Amino acid sequence: MLHRMIRATKRVPLCGALCLGIVWILFAGVALVGCQPTAEATLPPATAMAPSPPAPATRPVATPTASMATHGTAPATAAGEEPSVEAEPFRLTILHTNDTYGEVDPCG
């Protein structure tokens, strides 16, 4: 279109060129107004937003009652299995008795 308009300015006299220029300005103005968002335009839905970053990986913690037992039979050769605890200090509580001799009462 621009080529055609340039070519037209070469053919028409000065007043014609002014008229064409005004038309061009009007056309461009309408075209620019058409690029503005309309009043009804809405923001993208929230779900389209980037998700929150994942929580940092933590060591899984079992419930206090969770327990897994492995019964031994004969001693196997030392396996290369890694201990389950990662590099964190830990504490455990041991309640213990000995030599209760089948006592049921009154003490203990």
Next chain:
Amino acid sequence: MARRASFIKGERQNNQNPLFVLDAGNSLAGTSLSLQSKGGVIVEAMNAMGYDALALGRMDLALGLETLKEIEKSANFILLSANVVENDGQDPIFTPYVVLERQGIKVGIIGLSEPDANAVARVKDQTRVLNPLETARRYVGALRDQVDVLIILSPLGLDQDKALAENVSGIDIIIGGNTRKLMREPEQVGSTLIVQQGYRGEWMGRLEATFDAQGNLVDGKEEIITLDDSYADDPAMVEMVEKWKTLYPSPTPRPTNTPAS
């Protein structure tokens, strides 16, 4: 027993640490009621209290293999002995060790029995007792790399426990017995802590063990729990014991010895 049940119940409610309840042996039998019930009253009580494991001592073996095999079926805890083997073989008759995992921490527990644990006629001809120290060395060597914490339940006596700690590396904790000591603090031998608490269930030990990030035992605080009347009787335990007393009404004789301090 009913006070012990109350104490353990309170610990379970209030303690956030991984919790283990263990017995170092000679606890299934001794009183008239325990013998008449073939350990039944004690097994039911230990089930109710949530014991995890018990090492088989001489007095436990006095119940006989047949009874103990029946107890294995009804007990919710593990009967451990790594060194009581068949008379004509090398295989342990009972479970030698157990690995318990709580809150991501793997704890290996090995049970030992006294060298004369099979002295009673009922089991003498059916069993042999292997050297506890050599047996411990064998099992500790096999288990150490697979667990975070390694515990031995030992009714061998304090001197033998010290020898065990001196001669077998890799043991974190020895829960001992037999010498009836009330130990206000753990005995430390090398990197091993040794504890035991009295006898007859009048006391209970509470060991809080702290490990560093590399899994090394760095601290152990032992508390003697004297199960006096400051602990209320657990009603369910009282009722259970009464049930067994009704079944076997003979009086319960009590030893009069006092614990060494």
